[in-house]
Amino acid sequence: MSNLEDLYREVILDHYRTPRNKGELPPPATCTEGSNPLCGDEIKIFLDVSDGVVNDVRFTGHGCSISQASASMMTAAVKGKSLDDVRAIARRFKQLMTIEEHDGSAPADVKLGDIEALQGVVKYPVRIKCAVLGWNTLLEGLATAQA
């Protein structure tokens, strides 16, 4: 059972049971939808961005513990951060979710904190797409918010 404990770390289950920043933001906050067509998971990311800072972020959606916990941790990590920092965190997270060599495009000093708990997902390749769903939707949302 050691493997599963690696996947379902306590901090992940905590974010799953008690998601942070769950809910919607009214316009003019942007709303970006993401889905995982293979498993049917759906997510919406609401972003309030001004002066190059993510003032607020919320999410709604349905999905497995990994996708929901990852989205919750993501919102906690990027709220109040500058767009540059948010992008660096997202890049770092996506590096964490890959078994490939890092290309050094994200500064090594970006700290992910609790989010590191998700690295157990890498051992379950089919679950990686669950973990990155919220993050990819965030990156799309940032592009929309800045457009």
Add this chain to the structure above:
Amino acid sequence: MSLDIAALRKEFPMLQRQVGGKPIHYLDSANSSHKPNCVIDTMSQFMREGYAPIGRSSYTLASEASTTYEAARAKVAHFINARSPREVVFTKNATESLNLAAQSWGRANLGKGDVVVLTHMEHHANIVPWQMLAAEKSLEIRWVPLTADFQLDLTSLDSILRGAKVFAFTSMSNVLGTINPVRELCDAAHRAGAIAVVDGCQSVPHMTTDVQAWGADMLAFSSHKMCGPTGVGVFWAPEAMLDSMPPFLGGGGMISDVRLDSFTCAELPAKFEAGTPPIVEVIGLGAAVDFLSGIGMSEVRRHEIELTNYAYRALKDRYGDDITIHGATNPELRGATFSFAFRGVHPHDVSQVLDQHNVYVRAGHHCAKPLMRLIGANATARASMYLYSDENDVDALVDALDDVSSIF
């Protein structure tokens, strides 16, 4: 006399696989089935000793290979009670067979405003080909709804079918296991003047198929769900129907003559088999049909009813209202496939924990998103059994679900 499942299981090498030193419990047969030795050996032996291209060359081995290939077609025809092997067309899979129905018959016979009727429990393979044609030809698609317990709601079937040209439906739901009254549905289609297209993927492997008793106009199914190899599917239609249909894919093998400005089609069923077919796979399917026929489809069905009954009771006895099994409760009305929701845990998390116990179920939307929306879920966990499944597999599922509770 009931089947000797222990002996039967020995015929399936994959069922002997162990993972982490423990046996596996394969409960994903609605997705794809495992293969018995006779299929593996037939294909291997053919490739070692009998392989040659079919249909074209006249040397001895090519002629032998053609005979073996056509013998497999005859076996499949007999298995579904077709009138003649000429009614059996080999495709890549059931999805291609349904695309053939839509693109060949549909393109030739449907026009603006014509109506195609589908049901809310169809697999995407029996939805999207019709939607593609509908977009091109401005067809109307109507839907047969479901009752609260996920049976087809037939109360207004005749009015839904009024004026329709096609009624395409599954003989058994791949999500719910619901068995549909195929004969009754074919009759209703014909009363309305529509053709009846049957997606037989889930029922053909599990129970007797009789296209003549059904009165169907077309049938599609896959080899890989019925102990045969991947890469081959079947499209069946009566000869007169096939004769009236234009070819689907063009190329070698499907013509009798080609000139610079025209071509003429080959006789049936070659007309629908362009290019080199999956020769080895078709011959493997023939062996799978022999295997199933040797057991007897009524025996397969009897075993699956008993096992479904056992599984339903075992899950309900242990978990009561904590488990919701979608669909019919009467095993006579369903196949050995059931989707379930467990204590609000997401199906991916359920299947991940079950995997740790070598219990293999599928989690997801099962290529039936319209049905999933009716169920009110983005995904379900689905356990599906076959002739080689046994009570140990069910017990393993029931026990492993306990661990899901302990984590979530």
